[in-house]
Structure formats: structure tokens, C-alpha cells
Amino acid sequence: MLNFILLIFIYIGIYAISALGLNLIVGYTGLLSLCQAAFLGIGAYSAAVLMTAFHFGFWEAMLISGIITALCGMLIGIPTLRLKGDYLAIATLGFGEIVRNIIVNWDSVTKGPMGINGIPGPNLFGFMFSSMDKISWVILIWVIVGISYYFVRRIVRSRVGRALEAIREDEIAASAMGINTAKYKIGAFTTGAFLAGIAGSLFASYNQSVAPLTFDFMMSIMILCMVVLGGLGNNYATVAGAIIIVITSEIPRLFGISHIIPPQLNQVIFGLILVLMMIYRPQGIIGRVKLNYAKILKKEILHLEK
């Protein structure tokens, strides 16, 4: 039982990292992206290939796969300069399918539908993380969640974050305010993809294997659910959303009633959550927080002047 709860927390952490990235794209910049699972997949497969075929260590593989995913994010960010709203969503949907098909069919690298097995765990100064030792994994992943949270918070609590929000509110007005909207939109996609890439490499290393079917459209929807459920444009709420969604989807197994409630029911639940949230609380459970600049600056700047 304890093992199962720890396992849930490992997954919550992995999802939280990618949801934080998606929040930057959807919540702050207002670009509806449906390909976060594809970014996770690219990260997971990059890490898997680097670690098995090229014998990279986990940490290097994590960083490189983060960068590879970020480059893919940049690639999908370019159409966003021309596409708006629904059309962009469809374009990202297509991108997600392309990625999944490439993974399935590029046998020589991804081993196709078989997936890649035998991915080693991280080695931290001689300490090997094994999948049996779930407590160390929970710690490792939540430390990375913390770093990601801080990283995103630094972005959104600066003029960059305000620029992203301005683009969400009114792109034309934002460009009339001297904001290079193209740069920030691509930047949001790149950063969001980078975080998903990191999450993907953790996923690969923890599971010791990757398979193409994991990174499907449902996973993108699940991550989107986390962002919407918690509250668009609020990082704290996004992590809360990840916790709620993962636990909800694991309840049947948690209570050992998965033979009564099949796991496919999750999809119904997610759909229901999205519909109900959009109708009754579009701002999410927690919603967006209004930053009190006077307070932030007093706290942060007054001691600077001393």
C-alpha cells in the first residue's frame, strides 16, 4: 500500500513538471496546446536512446533531452505566429500525432511498437536510484518539481511573465506596447517543451522502459485537465491540479476496486471535469492570483536599499 502511494507521488511529480510547462503556454500566454504528451514522449525517447544506445549518464541525458524537446517546441512554436485559437489547437493536435507515428515507425532508433527497455536509473555521486527504492525517487522527482516551480515562478514574476499575460489578453495591444509577441510566443512553447522533456526523461528512467502508446492524445488531455482544474495562469494551482487528477485516476486501483470500475472510466471523468469546470468555474479551483506589487516590492526592494 505504501509502495503504491509512493508510486502515485512519483507520477504526480512527473505530471506536475509537464503541467507547469503547459501552464506557461496555455495559462499565461493563452495558446491552446494539445501536444504536451508529444513533448513528454520526445523527452522520454531522447533520454532512452541516449542512455541505452550511447551510454550517456542520466543527468547528461536529462539535460540533452530537455534541449532536444525545447527545439521541437520552438519548431511547433513557429506556426503559432500565424495561427490563433482553434486553428492552433488543431495544429498542435496534428503535431502530437506526427510525433507518435514517428516513434512507432522509426524502428532503427525507437524499436517501434516494442519500445526501449533496460533504461538505467540515475547515479548521484555513486548513489544508484533503483526503481525498487521508491522513497529516493519521490525525493529526487519532487526536488526537480521544486526547481521547475522556482524556474517558472521567476519567469512569470518578471516583466517577461507580464508580457506573456499581455499577449494572452490582447495580442495587438501587446505589440502596440512594444512587446515582440513572436519572440515571447515561441519562447513560451520552447520553455514549456523543455520542462516536458525533463519530465519525460524522468519518466523513462523511472519506468526503465518506454513504449509509444503511453504518449497519446489522452495524456495531453490529462495534463491540460490539471492546468484547467487548478487554475489557468497559477503555478501553485497547477501542481494542485496534478495531485487531484492523478489521485482521481488511481482511486479504483487504490481501493482495489478496479475490477468494478474499469480504468477506461478515467476518460469519462476527465471529460466531465473539463465540461463542468468550463461551465461553473472557468478560472479553476484556485484561480488566478492578483499580485500585490506594492507588497512584493516592499519586501524585496526595501532591504536592497539598506
Next chain:
Amino acid sequence: MPLLYTQSLRREFGGVVAVSDVDIEIFKNSITGLIGPNGAGKTTLFNTITGLDYPTSGFVFFKGEDITPLPAYKITRSGIARTFQNIRLFKEMTVFENVMIGRHFRANHPHIVKNRLINFILGRIFVKQEEYDIYESSIKWLDFFGLLDFRDEYAKNLPYGKQRELEIARALATEPEVLFLDEPAAGMNPQETDELMVTIKRIRDLGITVVLIEHDMKLVMNICDKIIVLNYGRKIAEGTPAQVQNNKEVIEAYLGKTDE
């Protein structure tokens, strides 16, 4: 030499010529009014000058440089700010944040620009300094419009007149040399319009050149140094308020042709 001028600026939408070979000259520290019947091409002219739209042909020169091909954000950075006919505030952001956005590109703290990455990871001090600069000047502009008490409100919750003022405050926060106002008095009551006239004069007194589209003739005739009249995309008259008021073509454009 004028601060800003256009050379046979033209914008066609399909077969429709919205702006037809218009030459205008804007002189430093003046208030220029742009008037004309609905559909005369006033807003299109504004859009082509401020980079939100591209002219079919012709040029826009600002401070002696050709700014025609520049994207909107670069034109704003070069010192041209604008407001919109139908208010385009960042609705779900606070009044304070709206003005802070105007400061966005002015806040390039020298230390930050040099080592962007290092600063991002380590140098919170510079970021704080940058935020502090943004904060200070935003306060200044909110104070100029008497919006300080509203600063933590969402922009969408402000009364209409205040929203118009906030939009001007946001534009001024970019430290422009020329400010384009697209129908600033639209939807205002007479008292608010009188206040707006005072505000526009105060802006001019700061050394900022103002160009405005307006249908309220009282406002236009009272505060403008020069008036340009457009009709069907063409410039039909130009001059002081008194000259324009007595121009035959202008009277025809507004009241229709008289049969002799």
C-alpha cells in the same frame, strides 16, 4: 522639418482604396486633429503609420528615418504610441500591471542585458532593480491620471471613462514622442470630454506631440493646432480650425453637396 510625415501613403483592401496617396505632416509639440466622415480611412491611416497594418505603397518617415517596413513593436520602441478606438486594455490584469506593460521594453537594465542568463540564475538583485524602475515610473503615470486608487482593480472593472484614461496612461508609459489617440472622447459625457481636453493639453505640455482622431467637434476645434480632413481615403483639406471650418469641400463632405 516635420517630426513625422507620410509620402503618398496608400492602403487598398481588395478593390477598396481605404487610404489614397495621403501626405500628412506632424510637427513637434503640436496637437493635430484628424477628422472626416465615417469610413473616411482615419483609423486605417493610424494603423498603417503605427505598424499594425502595412501600406500598399508609400512611406512613413519618423525623425527623418523610414519606419514603413518596421513591425508594430519596433515602431512603438522608436517612440510612437497609440490608443484604440474600441478600448483594448489587458482586461484580466490589474490597472497597475497594464501600465507596467507599457514600461516593458524601457526597463532594460544595463547589467541585465549583458549577462541575461547569469542574471536569470543568480542575479535577483538586478531583476529587483529593474522591477523597481518599472514600479516607480508606472506609479508616476497612474498619478498623472489620478488612477492610483484603482491600481489593484482589474482593468475590466473600471468605469468607461477611467478605462479610456488608463489606455492613454499605458501608452504614455512607453515614453513616446508622438501619441496617437483614436477617438479618445468616444462615449464620454460632456464633463468627461472637458476633462479630457485639459488632459491632452497637459500631455502636450510634457513635450509630447499628439495626433487624434475625433468626432467631437468642440474638442477638435478647441485644442488642435492643425486639422487634417479625410474623405473617401483622400486628404481634402488641412489647416487651422478656422480655415477648415470655412473650407467648402469640408462642408460638402459633412453636409452633402448643395445644388446650385
